[in-house]
Amino acid sequence: MAITTRTGEGADTRITIEGPMTVYEAIEHKRELLEALAAGAGLEIDLANVDEMDTAGLQLLVLAQREGRNAGKPVRLVRASEAVAEVLNRYRLAPCFIDPAAPRA
C-alpha cells in the first residue's frame, strides 16, 4: 500500500509506503514510486511502517535513486522501519540511502 502526499508547489513529493514491500507488491510500488518522482522536484521516501521487505523492494529503492540521479532530482529515504533497516544492512547499502551524498549504487 502506498500513499503519496505532496508537501507543496515546486517542493519535494513525499511517498509513504506501509505494510509489505516485497516482490508481490513490486509492480504496483514501482509505478507509484516513479509517478511520485515525476510529480515533484525531489522525492522523500517514508518507510517507517514497512513491516516486511525483500530484495524486490530494495531494488525499487535502488531504481528510484538512480532515476532521480538521472533526472537531477534528489531522492532521500527519510524514515525506515526495522525491517527495512535490516535489509539495507545486509546489503551494506545503508550509507547510500541515508546519506544521499554517498557514491555507488
Next chain:
Amino acid sequence: MTQDAAPHTFVAESRELLRDMEDALLTLEQAPGDADAINAVFRAMHTIKGSAGVFGFDVIVEFTHVMEGVIEEVRAGRAGVDGMLVALLLACGDHVSLLIDCLESPDRLAKLEAARSSGTDLLLQLQCYRESACEGDAAPGLESGLPAAEASAAGAGSVASGAWHLSIRFGRAVLQHGMDPLSFIRYLSTLGEVDSVTASFDAMPEASTMDPQACYVGLEIQFSGTVSRQDLEGAFEYVRDDSTIRILPPHAPIAEYMDLIRSLPEDQAKLHQTFVECGALTPGELEQGLKMSDTQLSQACGTDNGTVSAGPHDSKGAAGIPAAQEPGKARNGADSSRYVRVHAGKLDELINLVGELVIASAGVNLCARDGGSDLREATASMSRLVEEVRDGALTLRMVPIGDTFNRFKRVVHDLGRELGKDVELVITGADTELDKSMVEKLSDPLMHLVRNALDHGIESTSARLLRGKPARGKLQLNAYHETGSIVIEVHDDGGGLDRERILARAVERGLAQPGQALSDREIFQLIMEPGFSTADELTSISGRGFGMDVVRRNIEALRGTVTIDSAAGEGTGIALRVPLTLAIIDGFLVGVGSATCVVPLEMVVECLEFSAEDRQGAREGGYINLRGELLPLLRLRDVFDTQGEPGKRENIVVVQYAGRRAGFVVDALLGEFQTVIKPLGKLFERLAGISGSTILGTGEVALILDVQALVERAERSESARTAVTGEHRTWSGSGSAPEKPSSNIERRATC
C-alpha cells in the same frame, strides 16, 4: 517472502532424503565400511541443512550442522561406525523428521523453536562423538581440515586474505522461483562471519524496461569461517542453475582473482576498486595482478587444484562450481530427472474426466451402430484410443508396493533390538504395483502382521538354536498380482501356529464345536475372531487378541480376504488378497431379466450356453459338469429375485476368484464393455453381491457384480443342498466324489 509460502517441495524432498538416510544407516549397521552409504547419509544431512538455511529455518540448520559434522568425521576416516552411532543417528533422523513436520503448520517458526529443546539431548551425544573423534587429532578444532591445507599453501602469488570470496550474479528468475539473495546472506552469517558485502545492481536496466519481479543483484562477499567449499556450494544449490557463482578459497592465487574480475560484467575499473575496498585484494596485490600477462593468468587458472593441496573436499579446486553435478550428488538416483511431482488431486480429477470420456464414447458407439461403416470405423478407433488413455491414466495412480515394504526395514530393525531377536527382513515383489489410495489402508494391517510375526512368530535365539534352526530369523514380505487382485504375503520362519491350542481355545469360547471337523485353514482363520488370543501373556507389542480381528476387518473393508497358513515348528504365512480397485475396468455385460449387470472381465473364464440337458441336471443339483469339473451354479435371476419366467435360452458365465470357480446363469450375453465404476451411495454399500454401479451408453444404470461374494454364495448353496438332502453324487466317467467346498464359521449360523 517465505513466511506465507509453505515450502512444500522442501518438506517432501526432505522426507525422501530422510528415508534414504535411514536406509543407508541400516545398511551401515551391517556393513560399516560401505562408502556409498556413508555418503548417502552425509548428502541427506547436507542437503537438508542447505535448503533449510535458504528458508531461514535456523533450528533445523543448527541441528543438521552438528549431525553433518559427525558424519564428516566418519567420512574422513577419523571415526568408525558402530551400532551405537547408527542408533544415535537414527534417533537424530527421527528428530529432524519431527522438525520437518513442524513446517507444515502455519506457526511453523514457533513450533520449531518449541521443538528445539527436544533435540538438545541428541546434540550432546553428537558432540561427544565429535570430541572423541577429534581427540588426538594433530590440528584440533579443525572441522574440515581444510583451512590448514589452505593456509599452508599461502605463499608468493597468493592473496593475504584468509577469507573466502564469493562472487554471485543471480539469475533474473531467482525471485520468481521463490528465492531471495537476502536468504543467502543471512544463511552465510550462520556459518561464520560475513566480513563484507558489495552489492551491484548494474544489471538493472532503465526504468521502463526494469521488471520489478526480476532479480538484478550481484554480490561480492568476503566470508570468514571454518567451512568447506561444499558447505558454501550447498548454500546455493537452489539457485545454481540460474545464477553464476564463483567461490575462491582463502589465500587463493592472485591470478584467480584477476580471472574472476575479468569474467564479471561490470566496469573493470569499478571492480578493481570494489575488490580492494572489500578486502579481497590489497592495493599491492591488485597492482601485481594487473601486471600479469594473459599467459600467466591462464596458466595459473588452468590447473584444476589451484592452491589447495589434497584437502579431502576441495577436489574441484577454485575453478568454481562445475555445471555438471557430482556423480554422487544426484538425489533420487539416476532417474530423478525423469520423475515429475504431481498433486494427487489433479490425478483424481484426470481419472474422473477419463471416466466421463469412457461413458460418453460408449454413447457415441451406440449411435454409431446405426450409422455407416465409416462412422463405425471411426468410433472403433476412437474407442481403442480411449481405452489406451484410460489405461495410461489409471497406471498413473499405481505405485510400487516396495515403498511401503521398505518402511518396515526400520520397524524390523528396531523391534528386533527391542525383543532381543535377530531377524532378517527379505522383500520380494517390491515392484508389484497397486493403487495409491490402497497403500495407506494396507500399511496398518501389515504393520500389525509384522509385529505379530516378530513378537509371537519368531522364537528367541536360544529356542531357535535348540530346534536346530539358524539363529537368525527370517521375515519375508512378498507381493504379486493375481486375476485382478494384489496378494501380499507376510511369512515368518518361526514356530508356527499351534493348531490344537487354537482349536481348544475356540471350543472354550464357543466358536467351534468339539469334534467338529475343520480344516487347518479354517482353524487358523479362528484367530481372527475378536478377542481371540492364545498368548499366555500380553506384551506391549501384541497379545491382546484384538489385532487380527482389526486386520481382517480392514482388509474386508477393501473387499479383500485374509488367508492364514502355518506349519508347526516351521513358520506362518499370512496372505492378504485385495482387489486392485481401479476406477475403470474391462467389464462383461450380461442381461438378467430386464436388468443389465457387469462382471469384471478379468474374472470371466468362459461363456457357454446353458443347454437343455444341463438345465435338467442342474434343477436337482446346483451345478453342472464342465468337462469333468464340478461347477457350482448361481442363478442370477434368483439372486436378484427377478420376476417372470426365464427365456428359452440361458447362458452361463464361468467366473473365477482366488482359484475357485462358479457359473453364473444369465439370460443374455451382451459383450465387453469399458466400465466406469461409480460407487454406490452409503445406503447401498453393504449390499452383498454388488460392488458398484456404472452407466451404460444408453444412460441406463447397470450393477457391477461382486464376483467374490457371489462365488462364495454359489459354493455355500451347493454344499447346503448336500448337507440337507444328504445326497452323494456319483459321476459317470469321473471317479471321485465331489470335494466338499470350504466352509467358514458364518455358514454354520445360516444353516
